[in-house]
Amino acid sequence: MSQEARNDPFNDSFYEGVIYRPPSEASSLILQVTVGCRHNQCTFCSMYKGKSFRVKSDEEIRRLIGMGQAQYPWAERIFLADGDALTLDTELLLSILRQLYREFPRLQRVGIYGGPKDILAKSPQELNALKRQGLGIVYLGVESGSPVVLEQVKKGVTPQEMVLAGQRIVAAGLKLSCTVILGLGGKELSREHAFGTANILSAIDPHYLGALTLMPEPDAPLYRRVKGGEFKQLTAWETLHELYEMIEPLEVTDCIFRSNHASNYLPLKARLPQEKGQLLRTLTQIVGQAQSHLLRPEEWRGL
Ligand code: SF4
Helix, strand or coil, X not given: CCCCEECCHHHHCCCCCCEXXXXXXXXXXXXXXXXXXXXXXXXXXXXXXXXXXXXXXXXXXXXXXXXXXXXXXXXXXXXEECCCHHHCCHHHHHHHHHHHHHHCCCCCEEEEECCHHHHHCCCHHHHHHHHHCCEEEEEEEEECCCHHHHHHXXXXXXXXXXXXXXXXXXXXXXXEEEEEEECCCCCCCHHHHHHHHHHHHHHHCCCEEXXXXXXXXXXXXXHHHHHCCCCCCCCHHHHHHHHHHHHCCCCCCCEEEECCCCCCCCCCEEEEXXXXXXXXXXHHXXXXXXXXXXXXXXXXXXX
């Protein structure tokens, strides 16, 4: 899942715990309509380990919208948090969207994290209705396309289910932003992770694709496997090689790729497929010539 902590004085009195949102929602008003993540089992993720999942009450959501309106009446973008707010009942989501477009006259887009299981729990008709009511973009943490990696990290879905979930969002006319995690298979499963991920991304054909690099934090179950030596993490060069192997076979129609998240060793951006050749040449050159001065130092990486 694409992630970035956000904290400001307004948010501190407004939110429960640390808030995460996609980097591209940096200037959005964040409304926390759910707390935590219903799944909350992924072994690489520590974002919501300290929170018990709950849906905020109608009254809390009404107050939240009122406070947001008072502080940011001209908000053009709103992001609904926490981890998988798409898990909300469709009628409730539709009513939230109606309120938002009524209360924020300049609102242009509402974004949300959608877990694959929550997407699959909604029918195509429900997703169409959400699109018509102004839901603009769904952020889906694909993480990997390898069945073995998905199972190891307890994502809770198969690659086939992930493809179906992604395709369902695209078919509803919603923008889809997918995130993958470089290094998630470790040294042992790097090739399988790269090719499997390229395969399912090609089948999903998202509008946006973001790459993060694995950084298990102490609260994440995977951290213990790393410390215990069972899971061997990739080096910076191996990570970039894995990215090359993922991008090379990727077949998408029109997709903005970015690796600008703070966890990555190298920030890259390309429109695919048009700029794929250039992106691969850049990777080959930097890795081939070991241009380490271009890489983000380990101590500067973050989540
Ligand atoms: S679905 Fe997994 S990665 Fe996403 S927030 Fe929940 S536990 Fe974290």
